[in-house]
Amino acid sequence: MKFDERHLIQLAAVVKAGGVTEGAALLGLSQPAVSRTLSMLERRVGEPLFIKGRRPLQPTPLGRALADHGQIMLSASRKASDTVESFRVGHSGVVRLGGTPFFMDGLIASMIAEFQNLYPDVRVDQTYGYFPDLRAALKADQIDLAICPIDILDEGSGLEFQQILPGRNVVACRVTHPLLMKRKPQPAHLLEFPWIAPPPGSPLLADLRSMLLSFGATEIKIRYSGGSLMSVVNYMKAADALTILPHSVVFALRNQKSITALPISIPHPERALGLLKRSDAPRTPAVDQFARHVRTGFENLKHLIKRHEQSVIWGA
Template sequence: MKIDERHLIQLAAVVKAGGVTEGAALLGLAQPAMSRALSMLEKRVGEPIFVKGRRPLQATPFGLSLAEHGLVMLAASRKASDLVDSFRMGRSGVVRVGGTPFFMDALIAQFCAEFQQTHPDVRVEQSYGYLPDLRAALKADQIDLAVCPIDILEEGSGLEFQQILPGRNVIACRSTHPLLMKRRPRPGELLDYPWVAPPPGSPLLADLRALLLSFGATEIKIRYSGGSLMGVINYLKAADALTIMPHSVVFALRKEKAITALPVNIPHPERALAILTRTDAPRAPAVDHFAEFVRSGFESLRHLIKRHEEAVVWGN
């Protein structure tokens, strides 16, 4: 015998509240609606649910058993409602964010932690990738947003991107690097040191090649490659090697005092760090919150960098 689930919930409310009127109020509806629902339920199951002629309305043992199941449903219904509410407010859900390894590790991971101080029920699923993969993942709805350097003149097809940081690379080395003793190292000198390559596929790798060639290198000599940010940093810490890195990444590492940038100006790439999102599919509210959080995080980072440069002088 199939029972109307709503009736069960109503029964549960009445039993829980101890009366038809109170039960109706509990569910936010009028007493006659409840009264009728109970009649219908009783008629359909064909067994008495309430003891007749008792004024403090009393359920039969059968009615009580039924009401227990209704109570389960009522609880589930409330949880579902809460879920919907919190999802719509962006307070729960999943944010799938993809990005290039250096930015993810150096900056976004920290942003995620900070974001979850105000959004503890939002889960972040992070993944790595470069522009082509990220774009594909976005379109295939495998990620909700990407944080990634992108060519400024790049055209978006169904994707929206929002610049969050100008492209700017620096040459990174350990803080004890001998070149730091010089006020302005010459390009030729830079080639005397071992170089570390950014991950394959990274735009930084192309930047590094171009840079070294512009320094007069006839061939690119790489001593270490394939490492993630942590690998590269630990290599740099242990050797007088050099590498190319986004300025913001080195900036984020300044607290540790282990890695710094050489006072050498190198060309800006024609790229900017951007947040990519789909324009067609709607994003979950939590995703929008997260994207805004990341955007404002980079905004303050930019101001921080500006103030920092007014005090400390790098590269000039």
């Protein structure tokens, strides 16, 4: 015998509410409509579904058994509705995110955790890459959003870039570095120490070479290269080597009290960190919600970094 699922759902609502009027209200239906459904269902099964004369309504064993099936359907229907609503407002779904390693490790990872504390039903799938790789991944629909620094976005690229933080590089070192003992360290002093090179493909690597050449270096003393942010930080903690890092990353690590920025102004290209996505990408509420969270986080971070920069006397 085949049943109409809607009839079983109405039966479940009446049993749960203890009355036809109350059950109808639970489903947003009229009382006469639900009464007709129950009568139709009783005729179809050939057995009473409720014990006569009982108030509130008491189901018969058969009525209870059918109502249990209807309750499963009702619960599934409500879960489906909740899922749709949660997806529409960006409280569930998947965010496919790509970004440059140092920024992702130093800044974005904690923002992802904060976001998922608010929206635990959103899954974030993260990959690493630099601008050329991230651009290709966006166009191939392998990621929804990229967080990376870029110099310029070509017109007609089919991508949208929204700046979230101005670029600024600094020379990073351990907090007990000898240069910090100098009253006013100069760029020439930087050439007396070995360097840690950023990973291949990183724009920081080109920045490092350009900076040292501008200070008169004839050769670059690279002591260590290719490490992750954690390995670079751990290396610096135990050595006098220097490296170049975005100031925002050094600032984000300030509470560890292991590395800091030398108060020496250095040249660096005009570059900004931002959110990159395809112009024609379909709207995904969870991605939009995450992007808003990141923008808010960086808006707060921007003011803190600015205040910190103003408290440091940067050398010429």
